[in-house]
Amino acid sequence: MxxxxxxxxxxxxxxxxxxxxxxxxxxxxxxxxxxxxxxxxxxxxxxxxxxxxxxxxxxxxxxxxxxxxxxxxxxxxxxxxxxxxxxxRKVRKIASNYVPRPKRKALRASTPDLELDEGIGQASEPSRRPFRNVPPPSAFCTTIVLTNDPGALCFGCHIRLETGEVLVVKHVTFTERSEPATPEQAETSLCRIYCRNVKVDEFFVANESDALAALKKADALLLCPACDIEPLKSGQCTKFGAAYNAHTCCVATAEGKQCMRCKYTRKLITNQMRRQKQQSKPKIRQRAARKSVQLF
Incomplete structure (x- = not known):
């Protein structure tokens, strides 16, 4: 004790x-x-x-x-x-449990099998793109290879602005299914249609005729002519090139006319301009009245 x-x-x-x-x-x-x-x-x-x-x-x-x-x-x-x-806690003996990693063997200078495999892999990359033999629907449409997704096939329609900037007005992409549920779905590809960087439509195509029909559908789309007016406040519209669209613009319309959202935004901007002019008129009248009083 x-x-x-x-x-x-x-x-x-x-x-x-x-x-x-x-x-x-x-x-x-x-x-x-x-x-x-x-x-x-x-x-x-x-x-x-x-x-x-x-x-x-x-x-x-x-x-x-x-x-x-x-x-x-x-x-x-x-x-x-x-x-x-x-x-x-029990003290672990890390030194006794440590196992060194196996050393890697350096490749020999002459590895013909490896070079052959690499050549086969490089040659097979372009063949992964679906519908690579589909011709463009018009002379204004060109084939684009995406650097971040070389397996996808993309067709784009470009325009050139007065400033020299080139914009992609429409583009269509074809990509393979990542996780097909059935063998039939593995042969289909996902088609996405974009207008002014906004996705307009999305569906699956099974063969080259369906892909050509999708390209013709995108080529026939008529775009909304936008608000055709510059907003007074920044952030009131979405700018694409020199045009200003409503934030929720439909992008594609049936007859190529302004959509209801762009019409409403245009009317809102014109009303704001009218109010701004009406507020500036009293100031001009007050200045003119002051000058007349000073003369007398």
Whole structure:
């Protein structure tokens, strides 16, 4: 049986006093606590040495406590007042579990099989594009190869502005199905039609005749002529080239006329311009009246 003096650290002493609850006495650094109130993991009963790569232990005459020791065992107290000692994690020996990675062998200078495989892979990339033999529907439509998606086939219609900027007004893309559910679906490709960077239609095509019909459909689409007026406020419209469209413009219309959304936006802008002119007229009249008063 050993007696241990209370900790001189004020923070540790408060933890001791919190566990040893006595109304008749206040715990201070002059008090001593019996060893039976400490768990065995808190008491250092032996000296530990490493001799000839072996752990050797010698018993201590006066076993001390470790630095973070706290009394937690009270057999006479109720169970809810006794806090169990937190379990410590096992120390893993990483050095014994370490396995070096296998070394890679350098390729020889002459690897004809590898070069042949690479040539086959490069030659097969263009053949992955579906409907690569479909001709463009008109002279204004050209075939485009996308750098970020070389497996997709894209047809685009371009226009050139007065500033020299070239824009893609319409473009159609054909891509293979990523996860076909049936073998029949694996032979179909997804067709997307875009006008002014807005997706107008999306459907599946099975053969080259369907793909050509999709290209002709996109070529026959008539675009909305936009608002045909510059808005007063920034962010009121979407700009494409030199044209201003409503944010929710239908893009493609049946007869090539303005859609209802662009008509409403145009009317809204003209009303704002009219109000702005009416607000500026009283100021001009006031200035003219002031000048006439000054003359008299």
């Amino acid at each position: 050993s007696l241990f003096r209370a900790s001189s650290d004020p923070v540790r002493l408060q933890e001791w006093a919190r566990n040893i609850k006595r109304d008749d006495r206040v715990l201070d650094n002059t008090c001593v606590v019996c060893s039976r109130h400490f768990d065995e993991c808190y008491i250092q009963r032996t000296f530990k040495h490493v001799i000839n790569e072996e752990n050797v232990e010698f018993e201590r005459e006066r076993p001390p406590l470790i630095d973070d020791a706290v009394p937690t065992v009270f057999s006479d107290a109720p169970a809810y007042l006794t806090k169990p000692v937190p379990k410590k």
